[in-house]
Structure formats: structure tokens, C-alpha cells
Amino acid sequence: MTTAHTIPLNSASQTWAAEARRASKAGIPVLMALIPLAMVLGAQAHQKGLSLVEVTLMTGLNYAGGSEFAAIGLWNSPLPVLLIVVMTFLVNSRHLLMGAALAPYIRHLPRKVVYPALFFMVDESWAFSLLDARSREAQGETPAFSLPFYATLGAMFWVSWFSFATLGAILGPIIGDLGRWGFDMAFPAVFLMLIRGMWNxxxxxxxxxxxxxxxxxxxxxxxxxxxxxxxxxxxxxxxxxxxxxxx
Structure with missing residues (x-):
């Protein structure tokens, strides 16, 4: 499997199209692992009583797989709203450190670009983009952070996440427990790959x-x-x- 630290760098590729192709090549292996994971989440959410619209809204607007799995695991009657809110905050609090690590590379961007871009910052897009920025910086590229590269990864992962989560909610009742096929192993596999790519x-x-x-x-x-x-x-x-x- 291609890991984040082996992302190829073509210093001459500065256009959006070229950077999008580069990001797609880097992100597709991870995307293949995220798709079954999203389907498992969608199926579990539907089993807990969420409608298709609610599954789509949750995965599209919250867009944080770890906290979504935690919330669905706690989804019972009566609904423990406070516990779910606290859990979501704690699980997502790692984004504070992730944003701090990325901040030096995006200072040159206007706030009207930075704030929407940060919405799409998940573990995968952050890890790939941070390592790519460090690689470009080491080779003297200016700016080191490639917005087209980051934006392509963000769009790929976001659209796939809520789309396949919705598909999982649709197919879950038909196929049954998706976990028995080993799809739930995609979650730790993705994170192990990211950790390996960032290992110093x-x-x-x-x-x-x-x-x-x-x-x-x-x-x-x-x-x-x-x-x-x-x-x-x-x-x-x-x-x-x-x-x-x-x-």
C-alpha cells in the first residue's frame, strides 16, 4: 500500500489539474479503505434508527468518523445527549493539535479560504497534506502548502464519506451485519498506515x-x-x- 511518506513530488506541477491528479494518485489507496468504513457506519446508524437523511446530514456536516462511531455506539433511548456532545468534543479535540501543526504552512492564505478549507481537515487529508508540505519545503518549493492538492483530497474523502455512509444505510438491512465481512477493520488499518507514514x-x-x-x-x-x-x-x-x- 502506498504510504503518505512516499507521495511522489513533481515540482513542475503547479496547475490545479496536475495537483489534482497527484492528490488523487496519493489518496485512492486510503479511499478504498474509507469506503467500506463509511458503509459500516451508515449501516450501524440505520440500525440505531436514523433515517437516510439523518445519516447523510450527520456524516456530511459533522464529518469526523471517530466521533460519529462513538456517537452511534452511545445512541440509545433515552438519548444521552450530554455524553454524546462531550464525547464528540474530546474525540475531535485532536484537530486542535492538527490545526496547530498545519498553521505555519497556511498563514499566507486569506481567512476566507482557510476557514472553509479547515472544515475538510480530517486525519487523512491532514496527514497527506502536511507531509507533502514538508517535502515541498525541503525541496525549496514556495509556497510549501499546495492548496489544490489539499482541496482535491478533501473533496475526495468528504464526498465519498457521506455518499457511501448513505449507501451503507440503504444496503445494511439487505446485506445484514457488514462487520462480519471484516469491513470494520478498515478503520484501524487506515490509522496504522497514517502513523507509519508519519513515523520519525x-x-x-x-x-x-x-x-x-x-x-x-x-x-x-x-x-x-x-x-x-x-x-x-x-x-x-x-x-x-x-x-x-x-x-
């Missing part, structure tokens, strides 16, 4: 390990989905604690 040293992976240990411990000791915010908070604290170190 073992020290850089310490916050991930802290998050894993905290989430696993809470999952074994505390009933419910509290392992999700536990892992998120532990990872954020660890990342903040080690932020000043040279990794």
Missing part, C-alpha cells in the same frame, strides 16, 4: 502509546464507551507534556 522516531510515538494504554485500561475496568475520551485526553496531555522536546 520511537519517541515521537509516545503520545500514541499513552493513549493506547489509557484507553485499554479504561475499557477493561469501566463499562461503556468511556475508554474513548480516556484515550483522547491521555494522548493530548502526553502530547502537550512532550511538545517542547526534539523528537
Amino acid at each position: 522516531t520511537a519517541r515521537a510515538a509516545r503520545p500514541w502509546m499513552v493513549s493506547l494504554v489509557a484507553a485499554s485500561g479504561v475499557h477493561l475496568c469501566v463499562p461503556g464507551a468511556w475508554y474513548v475520551p480516556a484515550g483522547a485526553v491521555a494522548g493530548l496531555i502526553a502530547a502537550w507534556f512532550w511538545a517542547g522536546e526534539e523528537l
